[in-house]
Each structure stands twice: as structure tokens, then as C-alpha cells.
Amino acid sequence: MVQAYVLIQTEVGKASTVAEIVSKIPGVIQAEDVTGPYDVIVRARAETMDDLGRMVVAKVQQVEGITRTLTCPIVHL
Known part of the structure; x- marks a missing residue:
């Protein structure tokens, strides 16, 4: 399982x-x-x-009003 923060400009x-x-x-x-x-x-x-990349590109970025996203995967060091 991977997690990420997706920073969105609208x-x-x-x-x-x-x-x-x-x-x-x-x-x-x-x-x-x-x-x-x-x-x-x-x-x-x-x-x-x-899968995370597909979710961001195919679903999140398609939401009306979004102008830019930045995906920051969470790492456990």
C-alpha cells in the first residue's frame, strides 16, 4: 500500500x-x-x-476547477 499527499491548485x-x-x-x-x-x-x-498515478491522472485531475496538482508520495525512512 502506498500513500501520498496531492497538493492542488484551483x-x-x-x-x-x-x-x-x-x-x-x-x-x-x-x-x-x-x-x-x-x-x-x-x-x-x-x-x-x-495505481496511485492512475487515480491522480484519471480521476483527480479531471475534476473541474483544478489547474495543477503535485503528488508527494509518503516515504518511511
Whole structure:
């Protein structure tokens, strides 16, 4: 199982809507509105890194209002 934070930039005024929609995607553990350079931070998990990548590209990035994502896999050192 792999987990990652997905940092999301949205169109102005879309953060709450994006967080609500993304939170319903299977594999998303949590989606929160935040302030700063990103508008929404998501914690997600998948069986493999490939599955995680597919989820981000095929599902998360397709949500209307998202302009950019940055996926940060969690590592245990």
C-alpha cells in the first residue's frame, strides 16, 4: 500500500467545491481546503504507485476547477 499527499491548485473560488468532489473519489482518505500556494491538500492511498498515478491522472485531475496538482508520495525512512 502506498500513500501520498496531492497538493492542488484551483481556479479562484473553487477550493471548497473541488475538496468536496475529490473527497468522494475512491482511495482518497481526506481532502481539506488550505491557505498558501495550494488550495486543497488530499491524502490518498492505493495498492501500487502505478495505481496511485492512475487515480491522480484519471480521476483527480479531471475534476473541474483544478489547474495543477503535485503528488508527494509518503516515504518511511
